[in-house]
């Protein structure tokens with residue numbers, strides 16, 4: 001039967017069979033961020049609209065077409081965050097983080113974002129980003145560190161080799177106007193060949209035309225002038241240093257003069273990591289330098305650089321390249337209880353195991369033995385032990401390896417009080433360590449028995 005209510009278009013339910021993949025990604029991200037010294041920041045899901053409209057630029061598609069903006073009950077315009085950077089800058093300034101910490105201030109976030117976009121493979125209306133922002137230095141070393149954090153994330157997940165790093169420089173407010181002029185005059189000559197959106201962009205943000213995927217525009221762009229030929233000395237030196245630092249670090253990249261990025265705040269270095277098989281966009285991660293944004297949002301002029309990685313796209317790349325680890329295992333033990341005494345023993349045994357960090361299950365719905373065995377199988381239990389009233393009284397029960405089917409009798413000491421320590425050294429004794437270690441010890445010891 002079709003569900004009465006369905007999720008909004010462009011959103012997804014991450015179901016129990018999938019959540020471990022997100023835990024896995026988040027744990028890997030936190031590990032890498034720690035290694036590079038980025039500290040986590042958690043921010044509100046919505047901000048006052050000006051934070052984004054000022055921050056991201058009112059000619060960007062995100063601001064003009066894609067924001068989830070609404071008036072709250074007091075009539076104030078608020079917006080669900082379409083990205084992380086503007087909110088991080090707002091919070092950094094509001095909380096005085098730039099004054100309180102030695103520079104650079106290095107922050108990371110893992111958060112959901114919202115954009116009212118046309119649905120496509122790899123493009124959602126609610127999606128997740130893992131990103132960093134580094135405030136307070138214009139040194140090319142910081143640009144390179146940003147790129148390397150993104151690269152290390154992909155490395156951590158085993159897909160770096162499947163993703164291409166592309167970089168570009170889009171100059172600064174000093175050198176960009178001359179380029180704009182040149183680009184505009186070139187595009188003007190080809191105005192009729194451009195798509196209607198790009199004709200509009202000529203007035204608002206001609207750089208974005210370089211990003212257009214329409215075949216007609218692509219053809220026009222083949223001979224278009226590129227920013228790299230117009231960089232001022234400072235921008236050129238900066239970009240050359242970024243390239244040579246990447247070379248020195250052995251980080252492979254390709255210069256792609258057509259990268260402009262979709263948000264208006266960028267200057268100098270911009271970069272993207274592009275994967276195959278992730279959808280028309282293919283961009284798993286995008287970022288760059290944005291030296292003007294902090295001032296734009298009311299702070300003192302402060303250089304900044306960062307990136308955000310799309311976690312849905314990262315997951316698609318992991319699935320595409322079979323880079324995910326095995327799904328988590330089921331419980332170590334399912335204790336099947338029959339009759340009042342048997343059920344009490346099963347309950348006790350499971351509680352003892354759980355208290356020692358071992359995942360164990362028993363029947364909560366008063367099912368038959370057959371149904372309990374079926375449940376154990378569905379949960380992926382490694383072992384089952386069947387305890388009826390007789391077993392509870394005698395202290396002996398059958399332990400079954402669910403994978404091989406092998407069975408043997410084990411002793412339950414004092415009827416129900418403990419597994420026989422002599423026989424199962426692990427029993428419920430003094431095992432220390434993580435849940436995984438505990439599970440391994442338990443299973444190892446049980447394996448030895450069989």
Ligand code: HAM
Nearest residue numbers: 083085122123124127283284285286287306307308310
């Ligand atoms: P962005 O390129 O707009 O940059 O987004 C970064 C990444 O988020 C994209 O490369 C993509 O993987 C993912 N992404 C964006 N939109 C969607 C969507 N609709 N569905 C799925 N994934 C999506 C920014 O957001 C900048 N704030 C990045 C940054 C941080 N620059 C400097 N610091």
